[in-house]
Amino acid sequence: MIIPTVEEIIRQDVDFLRHCPGELDCAACQEKLCVMVASVADFPTQYGQFSIVGFVNNKDGKDHIMVVKGDIGDGENFFLRIHSACLTGDALGSLRCDCGPQLHHALERIEAEGRGAVLYHQAEGRGIGLVNKLRAYALQDSGYDTYDANVALGFRADERDYAIPAAMLKKLGIRSVRLMTNNPDKVAALQQEGVVVKERIQHELPAQEHDRAYLETKKERFGHFLELDHTEYE
Numbered sequence: 001m002i003i004p005t006v007e008e009i010i011r012q013d014v015d016f017l018r019h020c021p022g023e024l025d026c027a028a029c030q031e032k033l034c035v036m037v038a039s040v041a042d043f044p045t046q047y048g049q050f051s052i053v054g055f056v057n058n059k060d061g062k063d064h065i066m067v068v069k070g071d072i073g074d075g076e077n078f079f080l081r082i083h084s085a086c087l088t089g090d091a092l093g094s095l096r097c098d099c100g101p102q103l104h105h106a107l108e109r110i111e112a113e114g115r116g117a118v119l120y121h122q123a124e125g126r127g128i129g130l131v132n133k134l135r136a137y138a139l140q141d142s143g144y145d146t147y148d149a150n151v152a153l154g155f156r157a158d159e160r161d162y163a164i165p166a167a168m169l170k171k172l173g174i175r176s177v178r179l180m181t182n183n184p185d186k187v188a189a190l191q192q193e194g195v196v197v198k199e200r201i202q203h204e205l206p207a208q209e210h211d212r213a214y215l216e217t218k219k220e221r222f223g224h225f226l227e228l229d230h231t232e233y234e
């Protein structure tokens with residue numbers, strides 16, 4: 001089996017995009033889901049050397065990316081974190097959630113493993129968007145938990161969809177993964193989209209004062225596999 005490199009995939013995709021029947025107007029495109037690699041670049045970080053891969057698609061208008069370490073090879077047993085964007089946690093040091101530490105620890109673990117990726121899924125606030133997440137925070141300040149706050153705003157508790165992440169993985173030739181997650185729904189959703197999850201790898205960080213109630217909601221109401229009482233990084 002000939003396995004294309006990411007560079008070969010991008011060459012093919014750039015060629016496709018040059019002749020795109022929809023003339024690159026993804027927002028107006030009515031075709032079935034189309035996910036294309038638009039760029040790949042070196043990405044040195046404080047955790048190590050990675051590549052950063054940018055994708056375009058014709059369904060949600062969002063800029064999803066992957067931060068990749070090592071060779072994808074046969075695409076089997078790929079070490080992966082699908083991280084839902086959280087501006088407040090990832091970039092602003094929020095203590096309301098565990099997103100920032102989870103993201104950065106995933107990069108550390110992938111660097112140590114030597115092969116893997118973080119797929120950065122633009123699904124802020126479980127898919128309800130940044131400002132709606134802040135509206136949910138305001139409700140949480142008056143006593144709602146994150147589940148009921150989303151529902152009170154007219155959303156499902158979790159609005160995320162994994163069709164695009166699955167298509168991104170397939171585009172790079174990733175067929176089966178060892179997924180860093182505590183969320184059983186994420187495992188099931190990915191499998192449903194045709195990506196085999198060979199193993200779920202616990203990805204829990206110590207609870208702290210401000211996110212303990214949030215993590216308890218994750219455990220009790222979203223069914224996440226969390227210990228909540230351990231203090232060690234894995």
Ligand SMILES: [Zn+2]
Pocket residue numbers: 086088089090097098099100
């Ligand atoms: Zn967060």
